[in-house]
Amino acid sequence: MRPVHTRKNQHARPLDAEAALERAAQIAAIADADRLMLLATIAASATGALTPAMAALRLNADEREITAMTDVLRHAGLVDIGDDRAASLTADAWMRFGGMLRAEHRLLAVGNEPVLPTPIQRTVKELEYRFSSTFSPETVRRYVAESYELLAARAKVRTFLPTLTARFATDRLAALATARGLSLHDTPEVLFICRENAGRSQMASAVLQHVAGDRVHVRTAGSAPASRVNAIVAGALDEIGLTVPTEFPKPLTDEVVQASDFIITMGCGDACPVYPGRRYMDWIIADPAGQPISRVRSVLDDIITRVGALVSELGIAAARPLPVAIR
Numbered sequence: 001m002r003p004v005h006t007r008k009n010q011h012a013r014p015l016d017a018e019a020a021l022e023r024a025a026q027i028a029a030i031a032d033a034d035r036l037m038l039l040a041t042i043a044a045s046a047t048g049a050l051t052p053a054m055a056a057l058r059l060n061a062d063e064r065e066i067t068a069m070t071d072v073l074r075h076a077g078l079v080d081i082g083d084d085r086a087a088s089l090t091a092d093a094w095m096r097f098g099g100m101l102r103a104e105h106r107l108l109a110v111g112n113e114p115v116l117p118t119p120i121q122r123t124v125k126e127l128e129y130r131f132s133s134t135f136s137p138e139t140v141r142r143y144v145a146e147s148y149e150l151l152a153a154r155a156k157v158r159t160f161l162p163t164l165t166a167r168f169a170t171d172r173l174a175a176l177a178t179a180r181g182l183s184l185h186d187t188p189e190v191l192f193i194c195r196e197n198a199g200r201s202q203m204a205s206a207v208l209q210h211v212a213g214d215r216v217h218v219r220t221a222g223s224a225p226a227s228r229v230n231a232i233v234a235g236a237l238d239e240i241g242l243t244v245p246t247e248f249p250k251p252l253t254d255e256v257v258q259a260s261d262f263i264i265t266m267g268c269g270d271a272c273p274v275y276p277g278r279r280y281m282d283w284i285i286a287d288p289a290g291q292p293i294s295r296v297r298s299v300l301d302d303i304i305t306r307v308g309a310l311v312s313e314l315g316i317a318a319a320r321p322l323p324v325a326i327r
Contacts, residue, residue, distance in 0.1 A: 022077065023096075029076035030097060034061075035069045039078060040101040042087055043094075045149065049086040049142065053254035053273050057223070063273055085254075119162035120148050127169060134177050143176070144169040150251045156227045164248055171219065172255055179258035188314050189217045191260035193268045197222025197249035198230045199288045200266040203300055206242045207307045213319035219256050223268040225249035233288055236296045240323040262314070281310075301325035 030036045041058055042050050052070065056063040070087050073079045078093040089098075116124065124144045128137045147169040148161070155161050177183035190208065192201035201220040209218050226249045234244055257263060257273055264281045265272055274280065283306055288296040308322050 026076045026078060026092070026096070029072050029078060032069075032072075034065075035073060036101075038066065038069050039073060039089070039093065039097070042079065043089055043098065043101040045146065049082065049088040051084060051086045051254050053252070053257075054146070055087070057251055057253075060224075116145060116148065117162070120144060120165055123162065123166045123169065126166070127173065130170075131173055131177070134182050135173065140173065143172050147172060150253075154225060154227050154249075168250055171250075172253055175219070175253075175259035176255040179255050185217065187215060187217050188262060188316070189260045190219070190262045190264065190310075190314075191256055192218070192220045192264050192266070193223065193252060193272055194266040195222060195224050195268050195287070196226040196230075196289065198226040198228065199233045200283075200285050200299065200303065202229050202244055202247055203233060203237060203288075203303045204264065204266070204283075204307060205247070206237050206244055207300075207304055207323065208310065210242055211307060211311055211318050211320055211322055212314075212316055215316045215319060216314060219260070220247070221250050221252040221256060223252050223272070225251050230289060232291075232293060232296050236288075236293065236300050236326075239297075239326050240300075242323060262310070264310075297326050301327065 030039060037059060038055060041055060042048070045054075050058070052063045052066045055061070055066045055070075059066070070079060070081070073087070074081060077090055078097075079087040080090055081087055124141050127144060128140045131140055144165065148165045151161060151164055151168060152158070174183065178185060178189065192204045192208075194201040197220055201222065205218045205220045208216060212218075229244055229247055229249065237244060252268075252272065254273060257278075258275055260278060262279045262281065263272060264283055266283050266285050267287060272280075283303075285302055285306075286295070286299050288299045291299070304322055304325055311318055
């Protein structure tokens with residue numbers, strides 16, 4: 001059977017050698033399943049851009065692997081890298097491969113902004129005003145949209161999602177301002193990280209905030225955050241007069257690491273990116289998840305002892321005495 005020629009393909013010009021090499025390099029770059037998944041993850045993000053740390057969190061991968069894959073995609077002309085290290089798809093990538101990057105097989109429009117729920121849009125406006133002297137509206141919108149997406153992916157109950165998004169995005173933007181030197185602070189910044197951000201890191205944060213008060217700024221995060229704080233952990237803290245009613249598990253993000261002076265990990269593996277000038281500490285502490293209350297009290301006692309030593313190392317005067325764990 002002879003091929004059917006249309007007016008369109010009769011006048012189409014074939015690829016020249018240079019264009020053919022470029023297309024072949026792009027096809028080779030996405031022929032690897034991991035790189036294709038990374039490209040699809042970037043495309044599907046609420047903001048259309050992801051830092052290596054955020055991509056690693058979503059793909060459960062090592063950040064160094066993400067950076068290496070991103071470099072391949074960048075050299076192939078498929079992604080651009082912003083000043084904040086976030087990768088976004090190029091126009092070529094959207095045009096040539098956009099339709100294959102989502103499971104629903106929908107075409108993705110270039111520059112199409114995500115439509116956020118009305119409460120989240122209000123948060124965007126509020127934070128645009130609050131951070132107007134620090135960040136552009138585009139940066140604020142990106143961080144709010146990304147924070148909403150990260151929390152929504154794990155939320156089992158969505159009632160409080162707008163409130164939690166506002167708090168999470170506010171803290172991330174404040175951390176970003178600190179990391180970039182746009183917001184001066186004279187108190188130590190401490191970050192506690194554990195896998196689910198539902199037990200050990202929440203205990204350590206509660207104890208340190210109780211002892212140090214406003215003489216230290218404390219954040220927590222998780223390499224694979226749970227949907228809520230462990231109830232038995234909250235109960236053990238309540239027994240000694242410490243409460244965490246407004247705390248919630250938060251994903252580990254790049255800017256909170258950069259903003260911290262002391263970074264304390266507790267069984268989160270190598271998920272935490274390393275930056276020079278920070279003090280890194282690894283507390284080997286048993287995971288209280290699934291343990292009886294007696295074991296959880298023992299974990300809390302261990303954390304209280306370690307927090308006491310940390311306060312001394314921070315060189316600050318304690319605002320209150322260390323609590324005493326129940327044995």
